[in-house]
Amino acid sequence: AANPSPPIGPALGQRGVNIMEFCKAFNAATPELEKGMPIPTVITVFADKSFTFVTKTPPATYLIKKAAKLDKGSKEPGKSSIGSIARSKLSEIAEAKMKDLNANDIEAATRIIEGSARSMGLEVVEG
Numbered sequence: 001a002a003n004p005s006p007p008i009g010p011a012l013g014q015r016g017v018n019i020m021e022f023c024k025a026f027n028a029a030t031p032e033l034e035k036g037m038p039i040p041t042v043i044t045v046f047a048d049k050s051f052t053f054v055t056k057t058p059p060a061t062y063l064i065k066k067a068a069k070l071d072k073g074s075k076e077p078g079k080s081s082i083g084s085i086a087r088s089k090l091s092e093i094a095e096a097k098m099k100d101l102n103a104n105d106i107e108a109a110t111r112i113i114e115g116s117a118r119s120m121g122l123e124v125v126e127g
Helices: 008-013 019-029 060-067 087-100 106-119
Strands: 041-045 051-055 083-086 122-125
Touching (some): 008 019, 019 051, 060 087, 083 087, 087 106
Parallel strands (some): 083 122
Antiparallel strands (some): 041 051
């Protein structure tokens, strides 16, 4: 849920956008999202101070941490593993993020998400 506190308020306020109007529009467009989930959003502000916005899918690292039930990634990825995640889970994440990924098919998208999981210190296992 969007609220007028930082970082939203100052970023929109300096461009002259009505912050409460944006918060109401954003919350009306995203009622199904869980509270606290980060949502990348592209906001276009016009000369008359009106705006449009497009929401993206949550960051891959957020979805991976949620699927692996982790609070944060490894301090030393590549050296110390903090757990494992099934390739099938990564495939589900790749399907959800497909429209935001620079991939032609689901296999390529899954490989991108696998790379993100490995860079967080997770082992990718079959299943």
